Amino acid sequence: MMAKVKQRSKGTGSIYQNARGQWVASIEAGWSERGSRHRVTFKGRTKAAVRARLTEAQRRATAELATSQTCGSITVKRWAERWLEQRQRIVRPGTFVSDRSGVNRWIVPTIGHLRLDELAPADIRKVTTAQEDAGLALATMQRTHAVLGKILADAVAEGYVVPQRVRDVSGPGAGHSSRQSLSAESAARILAVAVTRPDASRWVAALVEGLRPAEALGLTWEMVDLKAATMTLAWQLKALPYRAFRRPESGFRVPRGFESRQICGAYHLVRPKTRAGSRVIPLVPWLVDSLSSWAKCAPSSPSGLVWPRGDGNPRSAELDRRQWYEIAREAKVSVTLPDGNSRTPLLYEARHTAATLLLANGIDETTIKAILGHSTVLSTQAYLHADESRARAALEVSAKTVGLSR
Template identity: 30%
Template sequence: MLRFKTKLEADVALREMREQKRQMGTLPTSSPTVEAWFARWLKVQIIPNKRPKTAKTYEQYVRSYIVPALGASTSIAKVTPDTVRRIEAFVLSQGLSPSTATNAYHYAAAGLEFAVREGVLFFNPAKRVDPPRKAVPDLDVFTLTDSVRLLEYLIVNKHPDRALWATYILTGARRSEIAGLEFDRVGEHLDLSWQIQRLEYTHGCGGSCDARRAGNCPKRTIQKPHDYEARPVKGGMHLTRPKSRSGWRIIPLVEPLRTLLLEHKAEAPENEWGLMFPTRHGRYGWLVPPDPDRITHEWPKLRDEVFGPGRRVRLHDIRHAAVDLLYLANVPENLITEIIGHSTRSMTRAYKSRSDEMMLRKGMESLSDLFTPPETARTLEIGS
């Protein structure tokens, strides 16, 4: 039996029940718990259709934020708009960002919408709640001077990983795309159609093997969509396709990056995977595939070597700097979108820095030129 605080709420629910019965011919007779429903949603809707890394993110949000906020044992039918609002409050109480709260809301809304489609709910309570507002990011982004300084430091000091870091600076490619570069994809062009990632295995034996780790199961498998391409490298490392077809791109290789990469290619150790940037690991220095997480961990050390403590530029923020520099070089926006591997121009615009002084000065000078006739400009030059 459903109970309501006011007659108006009861009338709204009754209309929705009648509409659902008209559309679906039936009404739900039972209601799973929040925990049970979101587990079903992940299994039926998310894991078969999302990339493994994306599905893992959904699972983490469900386990860490959505289920605790809504209440694991709460009936899904008793989730109200006020219940949904708890998600933002819960996330912020953990000291996390408004952006995390926004993402948690959208994932919860998707899971609840699936419940409506499956006939488990009359309506989606999340649709009656305004999404949490994302915080405006406060990024520390390299200027042109910063980028040149970093590149000169790598070349002058013959840094052992100069080719790796220079590729980040001069292409704006993602960390996994660069880490996963293969010898045969570096020449006159840079082929960024694959990336290296660590994917998690699951038991494929139904629990019959004695292996504690899923990676040791003789029938181990990776839960992924049927059209997801992944080539095993070693351990859990795989070469996978970028997340969208716009990420499958081939860009011209120009100086100084061309020389740096071709020199590295000639000197890099041969390895069974044909990778440009394998790393040494362990006591005996065995070659292993590059791990993007290790590269992220190494980045602050290089940043502080060059600029000293105090800078907050993350490895991913180099992509923002690359976008700024491409705009500064007057590269057409559609080409910037293609070089960076964005799916839309609006995404590229979102990567532009809000406070690049050089870009602002260039823009204001262009505006000034519109109001300064050539004769006036010459007169001012003579007078000065």
């Protein structure tokens, strides 16, 4: 029967008694040259004997770590694993998931076995080449290159050696965003289809009010004031990652000070990235009427969501996009790309369209920033309330442009 002993802190090793009555000490003994983790165990007749051997192993590990930091003898994989452990504590969950994907799918498989101090510029370019060969978009390659740059910069700050010429390798190049805004005519055609749906308000909120998808999906009725014709955008709907993949019991991976409210499974209401993201914006008269009608027939949501799924649970981003595509295709609206090909407009392009409509109608930049939450220039509630009449007039002009009148 194995006897349990007091649990030690992670990384300091452990001591226990096995079924044969032997005392066993176990400690992580670093990584191989290719970055694979392994453990070393010691056996003895007495607990004191294995504790002494464990203490010596810990001393050697500490000395080796100090040496590795001085000479840079640590693999990219080993450092990337440590970097991710720290990264999860300081960045938003979505950012961490994106960083982890770049590390685990591209950086480690390509150059994880190499030592930091032995990296060459060609090694950095190998990561981009691997992604390019896989047909990934330029934006993805740029993102992975930025993550790799951050990993190397943080390694230097930690005391490891990384050649400067490696850190100076340029990225995969700049490209133009494929996102476009729709013309007023195309927006009107989409809305002509959308207004035939019970949840028409969801799509007007995107095309006219400029709500981000996560803002719309996280909007609750308590944040909508139909009498004052305003809505408060203070939360967004996000699915937070579990600490262990697909294991809810492991808890959620969130940074220090991260504010969230769980509403169903992995779905949480989270605060916007910036203070400007939290704002109060006016509702155009058409939207007030539409929301009033929707409130009477909308699915009952335990969390009070304005646009939930049919069963009242949170509407996923995938379902939201799928419904948008259905509307756009029914409206026969497409976007022409620089290479001459065409595609269905993206849901996020509805937000771009809202900004374009405001600009086309001569609305000033300050008002547009206030409506879309693009800047901290309107970060206080006092300013928002003082400028509400101007924002309301601007949105009503956009609504009329696409054929929405009371």
